[in-house]
Amino acid sequence: xxxxxxxxxxxxxxxxxxxxxxxxxxxxxxxxxxxxxxxxxxxxxxxxxxxxxxxxxxxxxxxxxxxxxxxxxxxxxxxxxxxxxxxxxxxxxxxxxxxxxxxxxxxxxxxxxxxxxxxxxxxxxxxxxxxxxxxxxxxxxxxxxxxxxxxxxxxxxxxxxxxxxxxxxxxxxxxxxxxxxxxxxxxxxxxxxxxxxxxxxxxxxxxxxxxxxxxxxxxxxxxxxxxxxxxxxxxxxxxxxxxxxx
Amino acid sequence: xxxxxxxxxxxxxxxxxxxxxxxxxxxxxxxxxxxxxxxxxxxxxxxxxxxxxxxxxxxxxxxxxxxxxxxxxxxxxxxxxxxxxxxxxxxxxxxxxxxxxxxxxxxxxxxxxxxxxxxxxxxxxxxxxxxxxxxxxxxxxxxxxxxxxxxxxxxxxxxxxxxxxxxxxxxxxxxxxxxxxxxxxxxxxxxxxxxxxxxxxxxxxxxxxxxxxxxxxxxxxxxxxxxxxxxxxx
Ligand SMILES: Nc1ncnc2c1ncn2[C@@H]1O[C@H](COP(=O)(O)OP(=O)(O)OP(=O)(O)O)[C@@H](O)[C@H]1O
Ligand SMILES: [Mg+2]
Numbered sequence: 001x002x003x004x005x006x007x008x009x010x011x012x013x014x015x016x017x018x019x020x021x022x023x024x025x026x027x028x029x030x031x032x033x034x035x036x037x038x039x040x041x042x043x044x045x046x047x048x049x050x051x052x053x054x055x056x057x058x059x060x061x062x063x064x065x066x067x068x069x070x071x072x073x074x075x076x077x078x079x080x081x082x083x084x085x086x087x088x089x090x091x092x093x094x095x096x097x098x099x100x101x102x103x104x105x106x107x108x109x110x111x112x113x114x115x116x117x118x119x120x121x122x123x124x125x126x127x128x129x130x131x132x133x134x135x136x137x138x139x140x141x142x143x144x145x146x147x148x149x150x151x152x153x154x155x156x157x158x159x160x161x162x163x164x165x166x167x168x169x170x171x172x173x174x175x176x177x178x179x180x181x182x183x184x185x186x187x188x189x190x191x192x193x194x195x196x197x198x199x200x201x202x203x204x205x206x207x208x209x210x211x212x213x214x215x216x217x218x219x220x221x222x223x224x225x226x227x228x229x230x231x232x233x234x235x236x237x238x239x240x241x242x243x244x245x246x
Numbered sequence: 247x248x249x250x251x252x253x254x255x256x257x258x259x260x261x262x263x264x265x266x267x268x269x270x271x272x273x274x275x276x277x278x279x280x281x282x283x284x285x286x287x288x289x290x291x292x293x294x295x296x297x298x299x300x301x302x303x304x305x306x307x308x309x310x311x312x313x314x315x316x317x318x319x320x321x322x323x324x325x326x327x328x329x330x331x332x333x334x335x336x337x338x339x340x341x342x343x344x345x346x347x348x349x350x351x352x353x354x355x356x357x358x359x360x361x362x363x364x365x366x367x368x369x370x371x372x373x374x375x376x377x378x379x380x381x382x383x384x385x386x387x388x389x390x391x392x393x394x395x396x397x398x399x400x401x402x403x404x405x406x407x408x409x410x411x412x413x414x415x416x417x418x419x420x421x422x423x424x425x426x427x428x429x430x431x432x433x434x435x436x437x438x439x440x441x442x443x444x445x446x447x448x449x450x451x452x453x454x455x456x457x458x459x460x461x462x463x464x465x466x467x468x469x470x471x472x473x474x475x476x477x478x479x480x
Contacts, residue, residue: 090376106385
């Protein structure tokens with residue numbers, strides 16, 4: 001059974017149809033990469049499945065429970081968010097909190113975990129992303145790559161069943177990108193389930209188990225990473241790959 | 247006669263000096279007993295009002311939000327002096343009798359609250375929306391995000407303008423005299439009236455206001471340093 005499944009998701013912004021019936025299926029341990037040209041609706045898709053945006057229509061199945069995306073209850077959203085993590089393109093660290101507090105806050109405030117226990121957990125995940133020695137820094141004192149690694153630690157600390165990444169490296173230079181992708185590779189190896197919106201073809205090719213290619217709010221093509229990159233079937237996909245790999 | 251000489255003659259008259267020296271503690275007493283408490287208590291209450299009103303607007307709470315807009319509209323669109331008068335003559339008609347000091351505190355709090363609410367709202371909206379979303383994504387609810395993320399940052403941003411309005415209020419408290427509150431300025435007027443020596447005493451009370459505001463400015467600077475700026479280099 002799939003860990004997460006989205007069926008027929010629709011979303012329009014004032015008449016502009018951004019998602020027109022996208023389906024996604026993610027099994028436990030999968031790394032699903034979502035590729036596609038700018039404006040194809042990738043961010044909107046992730047935001048809809050984490051309820052930062054309200055979808056107009058669609059089914060959402062998570063850990064065996066089915067929800068109607070356009071009518072989901074607040075309490076269900078809260079429950080699902082307790083089990084998912086989100087990494088933003090622009091990090092969105094809490095500016096008034098230190099690195100350590102950024103990571104513990106979701107534990108102490110949302111999950112009522114005792115402070116000591118939360119700090120132990122936080123240091124464990126900060127160590128994993130190589131940011132443990134920056135525990136008392138504020139976000140403004142860190143580089144973009146460091147901020148993004150803290151953001152990953154913040155998402156990891158809550159032991160999510162699935163992590164969503166929205167172009168986590170597109171604001172970073174190549175060296176910092178490598179730092180962040182390194183951390184994500186590690187997570188993939190450990191069996192973390194992830195949906196990754198990315199423009200990093202190398203990463204998608206190497207790390208993902210499944211690739212979804214979107215254009216104009218639709219899934220144009222999908223398949224295993226090997227199949228997708230070595231033998232793309234659609235003209236649109238071939239075109240996209242040619243441009244992005246040149 | 248030369249103006250400078252005229253002022254010099256008034257100020258350095260022996261009687262004037264004695265009057266100034268003997269009046270100083272009397273004026274200061276009303277400053278410390280009435281003017282400062284009136285300003286500080288009203289300021290604190292107005293900040294509480296402001297936070298609630300700002301949160302309602304920031305959270306776009308239906309109905310309450312409209313009520314808040316109307317409150318701000320009315321308060322900002324009418325003079326403080328008129329509001330004091332309306333309260334002074336209007337509340338007793340409604341069966342509410344309270345002493346003028348309490349009434350002044352209420353009017354000042356409500357008045358300043360409307361202005362500070364806009365300051366607070368702007369400061370809250372200045373916190374990037376991404377942080378609110380990040381809060382939701384780690385499982386926090388709206389109130390938790392408010393408390394831990396939005397309000398602390400908004401307070402930091404709003405601190406200088408809010409403190410600015412506290413300094414403004416210290417001086418505006420003199421309007422409370424219109425509803426029979428004897429505060430520092432009114433006390434000065436009374437003393438001056440007894441001695442018929444107005445000018446030096448008004449200079450003296452001006453100097454005391456200046457001292458109060460200087461001390462507050464100093465506290466503001468200290469406060470800003472204590473609050474820090476989350477590692478942002480200036
Ligand atoms: N809040 C919004 N209001 C109105 N239109 C929006 C909003 N968010 C996205 N859109 C529109 O939806 C379309 C898809 O946007 P989206 O951000 O999902 O694309 P994307 O695939 O993530 O692109 P990119 O690769 O540039 O990040 C765009 O045309 C965009 O203008
Ligand atoms: Mg995007």
